[in-house]
Structure formats: structure tokens, C-alpha cells
Amino acid sequence: MDSLATYDQRYVEISGVYEEDKGLSALVNDSLMVDHSSKNALWVDFSQDCPLYLSGTHTGLFEYSDGGFTMMKDKAITIRGKIDLHNKGHLKQYKGAIERVSFIKL
Numbered sequence: 001m002d003s004l005a006t007y008d009q010r011y012v013e014i015s016g017v018y019e020e021d022k023g024l025s026a027l028v029n030d031s032l033m034v035d036h037s038s039k040n041a042l043w044v045d046f047s048q049d050c051p052l053y054l055s056g057t058h059t060g061l062f063e064y065s066d067g068g069f070t071m072m073k074d075k076a077i078t079i080r081g082k083i084d085l086h087n088k089g090h091l092k093q094y095k096g097a098i099e100r101v102s103f104i105k106l
Contacts, residue, residue, distance in 0.1 A: 043089025
């Protein structure tokens with residue numbers, strides 16, 4: 001996060017803890033000693049253009065099954081996508097966004 005400007009408009013692979021809720025889709029640092037506020041987090045902007053299928057299956061990450069979606073909340077993930085510092089996410093409260101997500105490792 002300290003050198004995010006270096007990666008603006010570039011494709012990256014990063015790891016962190018995914019937080020989700022109503023109006024919340026963010027990747028925060030997975031360290032216990034770091035500020036996890038939105039000003040130090042990335043908005044995760046998933047696109048309908050990339051359904052993110054589970055490896056070797058036809059099951060999409062956001063498909064509804066067994067009473068719920070594939071749960072990622074509060075889990076450590078690795079994610080690949082494009083950094084966009086102009087996209088500040090919900091209520092423009094994030095440092096930037098990761099868009100065009102093409103890979104998630106739970």
C-alpha cells in the first residue's frame with residue numbers, strides 16, 4: 001500500500017484478507033499490526049465479464065448454491081487484477097481499487 005502509485009494501471013498479484021458486507025468489498029492487509037481502515041485498503045471491483053470459475057469445474061465463484069454464495073469473507077486470499085487509483089470504491093473512501101480480477105486463490 002505504501003507504493004501503490006507505482007502500480008497504477010498495472011496488473012498485479014496481491015494477498016490480503018477479503019472483507020465483504022453491504023457496500024463493502026475490500027482487501028486489507030493480513031498483518032495484525034497494521035491499520036485496517038478503508039484509507040489503507042483496496043476496493044475490490046469484481047466484473048460480470050469474468051465469472052471466476054473454480055479450477056476444473058463449471059462452478060462460478062458468485063454462484064448461489066447450498067443456501068449461499070462461495071464465502072470469502074474474512075479469509076486470506078491472493079488476487080490478480082489491475083490497480084486503478086482513480087477508482088476509490090464505495091463512497092470514495094478507499095486508496096484505490098483492484099479491477100478486472102482474473103484470479104482468486106482462497
